[in-house]
Amino acid sequence: MSNFVTYGELNEKNIKQLKLLNSAVLPARYSNQFYMNLLLDYDYHMNVAFYCKDVVVGAISYRKERPNNRSDQGNYRCYILTFSVLETYRREGIGSELLRKVLNFCREDEEIKEVYLHVQVSNDLAIEFYKKFGFQITETVKGYYKKIDVKDAYKLTRTLK
Numbered sequence: 052m053s054n055f056v057t058y059g060e061l062n063e064k065n066i067k068q069l070k071l072l073n074s075a076v077l078p079a080r081y082s083n084q085f086y087m088n089l090l091l092d093y094d095y096h097m098n099v100a101f102y103c104k105d106v107v108v109g110a111i112s113y114r115k116e117r118p119n120n121r122s123d124q125g126n127y128r129c130y131i132l133t134f135s136v137l138e139t140y141r142r143e144g145i146g147s148e149l150l151r152k153v154l155n156f157c158r159e160d161e162e163i164k165e166v167y168l169h170v171q172v173s174n175d176l177a178i179e180f181y182k183k184f185g186f187q188i189t190e191t192v193k194g195y196y197k198k199i200d201v202k203d204a205y206k207l208t209r210t211l212k
Contacts, residue, residue, distance in 0.1 A: 056145055057104055058152065061089055063098040068107035069099065076135035078171065078199040098152045100136070100145045109136035111149040114157075115163060129157045131168035150184055157211055164211055169195055169204040178205065185209045 061069060067088055073081060080159035089095050089112055100124035110133040112132040133155060136146045169192065170177045178188070186207040 055103050056108070056140075056143070057101050058148065059101060061099055061101055061110070063090065065099065065101075065105075065107055066090060069097075069110055072107050072110060072135050072137065073133055076137065077133060078201075079196060080198070081133070095132075096153075096156065097194045098149050100140075100149060102140065108140040109149055110134075113153050113166075117158065126164045127160070127162040127207075129153065129163050129166045131166065134168070146180065147184075147195055154184070154209075165208055166211065167206060167208040169206055171196065171201045172199045172203045172205055177209070181207050182210075 102108045170178035185187045186209045188205045189208040
């Protein structure tokens with residue numbers, strides 16, 4: 052199956068498929084403004100996995116974040132906003148390839164010192180997946196998710212060279 056998977060960018064033609072993918076896979080819902088930011092804001096980045104060149108089966112969105120304060124000057128971070136792969140296409144290497152694309156983006160930008168994301172504390176499969184890529188649980192955030200059953204999240208972080 053992975054022979055039929057290609058990777059590309061988000062555009063106006065496939066954004067509706069991305070919305071469907073995220074609503075099918077992710078517990079949280081995202082606003083239309085979120086999707087417009089993915090398309091139009093240069094701080095947001097998106098990699099998309101396509102089956103047979105036109106069906107969106109996986110996607111990862113991320114952004115480079117500026118330092119929070121002056122003492123962190125030059126220490127940018129990359130935040131993974133969303134990450135989804137349709138269940139039928141899991142265990143085909145698609146998620147691994149999408150995450151590698153983000154890590155490569157970060158390695159190419161010397162200002163980025165770490166990558167982080169949030170995962171529901173009950174999502175053991177995702178947590179184990181990220182740990183294989185060197186992420187560690189660095190914080191438990193109570194009430195991170197507002198409109199879903201399991202509200203607490205782990206913050207997972209990977210420090211870069």
